[in-house]
């Protein structure tokens with residue numbers, strides 16, 4: 001059987017050629033791995049982070065032909081609107097918006113959680129998706145479609161002890177992706193979430209000690225990697241995921257079985 005009979009042409013070459021993806025939290029961990037993967041797949045990438053350090057490194061490695069960087073708080077509406085406009089000015093479209101920026105939560109009993117900790121989790125891990133949608137959905141509607149991806153968490157699907165605000169924000173992020181998926185399907189905008197288990201990134205030690213951050217937590221016997229998440233995001237962002245919307249994909253080595 002000829003491979004062309006079963007595999008679309010777009011899935012046998014670089015998968016993001018001619019597309020533009022905005023990735024938040026791009027200076028570190030999963031965001032950075034996604035920037036590198038999407039560039040390797042031929043796409044243009046707009047790398048967004050609240051800190052410039054990681055972005056500067058990306059600029060020095062990849063130059064500026066296919067990469068634009070922006071130091072920006074992903075939960076600040078005016079700043080995100082500005083990034084979307086910069087993207088349009090530079091690359092002419094926003095094909096994918098990957099809401100990946102997040103903040104951790106140091107595990108503690110619910111009665112010790114402060115208002116500030118609760119609010120920061122809701123703002124960065126949940127409200128930023130709303131901020132991004134307001135900025136990017138009108139652009140995608142005008143373009144005739146687009147893809148929105150959210151990095152949620154296994155903690156949002158299966159809460160672990162002492163992670164209250166984080167599990168609520170990530171559970172909300174997953175649910176919000178589904179709500180957007182059903183609302184935006186008629187506009188040909190696909191919306192999905194990736195739900196990593198404990199992942200070996202600079203964020204991991206910031207959750208505090210516990211079973212939730214050990215490789216023992218997964219049947220495949222290792223932590224998630226930043227590249228595992230980049231690969232799942234690539235599937236959802238590319239034509240390979242063209243009939244996939246409203247999913248929350250566990251990237252969890254089987255923990256959710």
Ligand SMILES: NC(=O)c1ccc[n+]([C@@H]2O[C@H](COP(=O)([O-])OP(=O)(O)OC[C@H]3O[C@@H](n4cnc5c(N)ncnc54)[C@H](O)[C@@H]3O)[C@@H](O)[C@H]2O)c1
Nearest residue numbers: 025028029030049050073074100101102153198199201203
């Ligand atoms: N590491 C894990 O165990 C794990 C597990 C499940 C889900 N997640 C989620 O994965 C995503 C990526 O995390 P990571 O593990 O790569 O962590 P990371 O700390 O390596 O990277 C997170 C990046 O987000 C940036 N950021 C934080 N607040 C921001 C804001 N308001 N605006 C823009 N950028 C901001 C940080 O500066 C940092 O560069 C997060 O949403 C996180 O909650 C992480």
